[in-house]
Amino acid sequence: MSQPATAYEVVIGLEVHAQVATASKMFCPCPATYAGAAPNTHVCPICLGMPGVLPVMNRDAVEKTLLFALALGCTIPHDSKFDRKNYPYPDLMKGYQISQYDMPFSVNGHLDVDLPDGTVKRVGVTRVHLEEDTAMLRHESGAGGERYSVVDVNRAGSPLMEIVSEPDMRSPEEARRYLEMLREILRYTGVSRANMEEGNFRCDANISLRRFGAPQYGTKVEIKNMNSFRSVQMALEYEVRRQSEMLDRGEQITQETRGWLEAERRTVSQRSKEQAHDYRYFPEPDLPPVRPAAAWIEQLRVTVPELPQTKRHRFVEQYGLSAYDANLLSTPRARAEFFEQTIAIAGAARAKQVSNWLLGDIARLQNAHGQEFEHITIAPAQVAELIDLVERRVLNSTTAKAVLERIYTSGGSPTAAASDLGLVSAPAAGLDALLATVIAANPRAVTDFRGGKANAVQALVGAVMRETRGTADAAQVRELLLEKLARD
Amino acid sequence: MKLHDLTVAEAARMLAAREVSSRELTQAALDRIAAVDGRIHAFLTVTAEQALAAADAADRRIAAGEVTPLTGIPMALKDVLCTRGVPTTCGSRMLERFVPPYSATVVRRLHEAGAVAVGKTNMDEFAMGSSTENSAYGPTHNPWDPERVPGGSSGGSAVATAAGEGLFSLGSDTGGSIRQPAALCGITGLKPTYGRVSRFGLVAFASSLDQIGPFTRDVRDAALVMNAIAGHDPLDSTSAAVPVPDYATALTGDIRGLRFGVPKEYMIEGMEPGVRAALLESVAALEDLGATVRWDISLPSTEAALGVYYIIAPCEASANLARYDGVKYGYSNQTGASMWENMELTRQHGFGDEVKRRIMIGTYALSAGYYDAYYNKALQVRTLIRREFDAAFEQVDLIVTPTSPGVAFKLGEKTADPVAMYLNDVFTLPVNIAGLPGVSVPGGMSEGLPVGLQFIGRPFDEPTLLRAADAYQRATSWHTLRPPL
Numbered sequence: 019m020s021q022p023a024t025a026y027e028v029v030i031g032l033e034v035h036a037q038v039a040t041a042s043k044m045f046c047p048c049p050a051t052y053a054g055a056a057p058n059t060h061v062c063p064i065c066l067g068m069p070g071v072l073p074v075m076n077r078d079a080v081e082k083t084l085l086f087a088l089a090l091g092c093t094i095p096h097d098s099k100f101d102r103k104n105y106p107y108p109d110l111m112k113g114y115q116i117s118q119y120d121m122p123f124s125v126n127g128h129l130d131v132d133l134p135d136g137t138v139k140r141v142g143v144t145r146v147h148l149e150e151d152t153a154m155l156r157h158e159s160g161a162g163g164e165r166y167s168v169v170d171v172n173r174a175g176s177p178l179m180e181i182v183s184e185p186d187m188r189s190p191e192e193a194r195r196y197l198e199m200l201r202e203i204l205r206y207t208g209v210s211r212a213n214m215e216e217g218n219f220r221c222d223a224n225i226s227l228r229r230f231g232a233p234q235y236g237t238k239v240e241i242k243n244m245n246s247f248r249s250v251q252m253a254l255e256y257e258v259r260r261q262s263e264m265l266d267r268g269e270q271i272t273q274e275t276r277g278w279l280e281a282e283r284r285t286v287s288q289r290s291k292e293q294a295h296d297y298r299y300f301p302e303p304d305l306p307p308v309r310p311a312a313a314w315i316e317q318l319r320v321t322v323p324e325l326p327q328t329k330r331h332r333f334v335e336q337y338g339l340s341a342y343d344a345n346l347l348s349t350p351r352a353r354a355e356f357f358e359q360t361i362a363i364a365g366a367a368r369a370k371q372v373s374n375w376l377l378g379d380i381a382r383l384q385n386a387h388g389q390e391f392e393h394i395t396i397a398p399a400q401v402a403e404l405i406d407l408v409e410r411r412v413l414n415s416t417t418a419k420a421v422l423e424r425i426y427t428s429g430g431s432p433t434a435a436a437s438d439l440g441l442v443s444a445p446a447a448g449l450d451a452l453l454a455t456v457i458a459a460n461p462r463a464v465t466d467f468r469g470g471k472a473n474a475v476q477a478l479v480g481a482v483m484r485e486t487r488g489t490a491d492a493a494q495v496r497e498l499l500l501e502k503l504a505r506d
Numbered sequence: 507m508k509l510h511d512l513t514v515a516e517a518a519r520m521l522a523a524r525e526v527s528s529r530e531l532t533q534a535a536l537d538r539i540a541a542v543d544g545r546i547h548a549f550l551t552v553t554a555e556q557a558l559a560a561a562d563a564a565d566r567r568i569a570a571g572e573v574t575p576l577t578g579i580p581m582a583l584k585d586v587l588c589t590r591g592v593p594t595t596c597g598s599r600m601l602e603r604f605v606p607p608y609s610a611t612v613v614r615r616l617h618e619a620g621a622v623a624v625g626k627t628n629m630d631e632f633a634m635g636s637s638t639e640n641s642a643y644g645p646t647h648n649p650w651d652p653e654r655v656p657g658g659s660s661g662g663s664a665v666a667t668a669a670g671e672g673l674f675s676l677g678s679d680t681g682g683s684i685r686q687p688a689a690l691c692g693i694t695g696l697k698p699t700y701g702r703v704s705r706f707g708l709v710a711f712a713s714s715l716d717q718i719g720p721f722t723r724d725v726r727d728a729a730l731v732m733n734a735i736a737g738h739d740p741l742d743s744t745s746a747a748v749p750v751p752d753y754a755t756a757l758t759g760d761i762r763g764l765r766f767g768v769p770k771e772y773m774i775e776g777m778e779p780g781v782r783a784a785l786l787e788s789v790a791a792l793e794d795l796g797a798t799v800r801w802d803i804s805l806p807s808t809e810a811a812l813g814v815y816y817i818i819a820p821c822e823a824s825a826n827l828a829r830y831d832g833v834k835y836g837y838s839n840q841t842g843a844s845m846w847e848n849m850e851l852t853r854q855h856g857f858g859d860e861v862k863r864r865i866m867i868g869t870y871a872l873s874a875g876y877y878d879a880y881y882n883k884a885l886q887v888r889t890l891i892r893r894e895f896d897a898a899f900e901q902v903d904l905i906v907t908p909t910s911p912g913v914a915f916k917l918g919e920k921t922a923d924p925v926a927m928y929l930n931d932v933f934t935l936p937v938n939i940a941g942l943p944g945v946s947v948p949g950g951m952s953e954g955l956p957v958g959l960q961f962i963g964r965p966f967d968e969p970t971l972l973r974a975a976d977a978y979q980r981a982t983s984w985h986t987l988r989p990p991l
Binding site: 066113167305 | 594713
């Protein structure tokens with residue numbers, strides 16, 4: 019990976035918040051999904067933090083967090099607990115957030131990040147813990163220009179996973195790659211929708227610079243307010259420039275929190291170290307400690323799906339795919355599964371054809387229909403049959419595409435669709451007679467061919483294709499013609 | 507005997523025999539409130555109309571034969587328990603107009619059992635206090651001597667039952683807030699094992715210490731109320747999934763061979779002579795019943811309990827009370843220039859001094875740099891106190907102590923000295939720290955005022971605890987005395 023033109027080593031650690039995809043909220047029965055819901059309709063006394071109410075743990079959220087932690091190779095401690103993180107803010111209904119402080123659900127994981135130059139970088143994952151999300155504030159202005167804020171409590175109490183990395187990344191690009199791969203695993207495991215634009219995947223970054231070879235880390239700066247992977251990378255690149263210029267001038271970096279201003283493409287100071295909150299964490303007395311049973315962990319461990327990275331490598335080895343194709347096929351998970359389900363029917367020898375269909379025409383149709391792969395309207399058996407028809411030369415590449423489009427929109431078997439469309443090739447035996455007829459009817463082309471104009475055979479192929487209304491396999495026709503002309 | 511002076515068990519028998527109706531019992535309680543509450547101020551809200559409607563419903567249930575021992579019985583609820591559609595103030599200006607859209611699990615269970623709520627009772631603000639003088643709505647007076655405090659923080663509920671303004675009541679006990687006022691008002695007050703009764707809908711003071719329990723005229727009534735309110739609640743993760751026995755059938759009257767102990771460390775200098783005399787006399791009564799009592803058991807960390815309590819409880823309170831910011835419900839001061847200023851003004855004017863004091867203590871003790879020295883240390887000593895009780899319960903079945911070192915004191919006597927006020931609870935708060943069940947029963951009179959006797963049991967061993975306290979009441983008559991109102 020290319021180093022920026024600077025004397026400093028860049029040190030980056032990331033904190034990611036991902037909403038856990040559960041039916042209900044973390045501590046109450048309200049629905050956890052609120053996209054499109056009218057403000058303050060997915061609320062109850064518990065997530066509103068009213069007097070006297072108590073939290074009850076959502077087992078599914080705990081289970082998904084453990085599953086994700088296991089996917090990152092984390093250790094699951096025998097004892098964990100929830101804590102109260104105290105700070106006053108109008109988006110925090112109780113005046114504290116139920117989170118995990120010193121005894122999280124999981125510790126010591128890692129993520130192997132594939133870098134564009136083909137190398138793999140192992141990034142340590144310090145911990146994955148669970149907490150509750152806050153409400154959303156909307157800042158508005160009245161008719162007279164007066165400014166005020168409104169609170170929407172729908173999001174408050176949704177389960178939120180915090181994934182903290184070690185300061186192992188050495189460039190903004192690595193950071194971005196880490197995020198992309200983390201998102202991929204979140205989606206693969208079904209733990210989160212992990213969509214940054216929807217707000218269910220958020221990232222804060224810590225970045226510091228030091229001279230290469232220096233034993234100590236430099237002073238770190240936290241950056242917030244980035245709402246896309248691109249802005250994470252841009253904000254970090256901006257900070258690399260800002261901090262290295264300061265260091266070049268012999269200035270001290272201030273430990274602080276800075277906000278990314280997307281429109282201005284720069285970061286600004288939000289809060290100094292001295293202004294940092296004292297969260298006064300203490301154990302949540304309303305929830306008993308959590309001691310995940312070993313049997314539960316083992317049950318979850320076997321349900322961790324094969325991760326995309328492993329899958330990619332296996333696709334290359336097992337099916338002889340190119341790394342590029344294997345990479346595309348491995349994600350989303352539904353496509354990787356579709357690929358292997360099709361191979362289970364069509365046979366591993368046809369892996370390349372299956373891959374070509376999935377990444378070519380099927381991807382094109384999927385895009386044209388604006389569909390997620392998860393909702394694709396075609397089944398592995400149909401694709402396997404289509405490949406078989408082509409292989410048996412019942413269909414050629416052109417007619418096969420027509421059949422695919424038909425079954426994609428109307429369903430049914432490719433054989434039936436081909437027949438409906440009148441696209442079934444003349445059987446090879448019938449072709450023989452047709453070839454004889456065409457040769458007889460085109461003496462000029464035959465003469466040219468025999469006179470050394472190899473291309474003249476194309477005229478004959480074209481004639482056969484016309485006669486068969488395109489259903490014949492052109493390559494096969496050409497082959498048979500050449501055979502016949504050589505014999506005669 | 508007057509209707510308002512009955513025990514729950516007597517009233518239930520009369521209801522079943524159709525000798526009285528729930529409407530008559532309820533009307534008697536309401537009449538009693540009208541007659542005496544102006545002098546003692548036990549109630550913050552009286553829900554006469556709803557009570558009479560509930561009484562009529564109970565009478566229909568009784569006519570249909572669908573009764574529980576509490577069906578048709580008038581009761582009072584501490585104003586810290588959420589009651590759907592009825593104001594729940596916690597004795598604070600902060601919640602002056604707060605009407606919860608839900609009921610506490612205990613309130614729901616009592617309602618389902620057919621008990622009739624006549625109103626909400628006065629208390630120290632957010633249950634912080636030992637005299638009910640910290641209420642934003644004025645103090646409650648002791649029915650034995652209106653110049654004196656009823657104890658606290660559940661003073662209103664204790665007085666309601668002592669004065670016949672209901673046949674029983676519910677309170678909450680974080681450091682003695684049921685047992686101490688029960689002692690000072692001459693009635694029975696039970697703090698169950700932590701986790702025995704659901705806390706859902708109990709406005710939190712200190713979550714790891716709070717527990718709801720009954721005030722009754724005798725131990726049998728306490729058992730009847732416990733039968734209705736005890737048990738696991740899916741809405742409270744700290745409520746225990748321990749099976750609930752029939753507490754009433756545990757009251758056999760037989761305590762022969764039961765082993766009692768009086769901890770050495772409880773025989774403190776500050777114990778009033780009348781209290782000490784009552785303890786000695788009560789111990790003799792237990793021995794007469796065939797029990798053994800030893801005076802050499804030891805709870806060495808007793809002295810540290812007060813300190814532990816006044817760290818843990820304020821720490822938890824500082825978080826529990828953070829939600830009162832004037833934005834969502836209750837009192838809101840909007841005279842400031844900004845949201846933050848309004849929040850500060852709301853808390854400045856919405857909370858009383860004792861509440862502010864505890865929020866500040868808790869905030870301080872949890873702050874960076876102090877957490878280990880205070881909160882963590884307190885947790886360690888808490889474990890030590892628990893273990894000492896465990897060790898004591900290897901030697902004895904029950905511990906017996908005075909409930910409070912003294913009898914009811916005068917209003918205003920201790921308000922200027924928080925520590926003197928806190929010392930009222932030295933015998934009760936170790937029980938909360940250890941999460942044990944404790945009951946206070948009338949154990950004598952001193953200077954014309956009731957003295958409380960406290961029994962402490964093993965976790966979830968309310969049956970033995972109540973059996974002992976009931977046997978004691980069968981042998982004594984202190985619990986039959988009524989205040990001269």
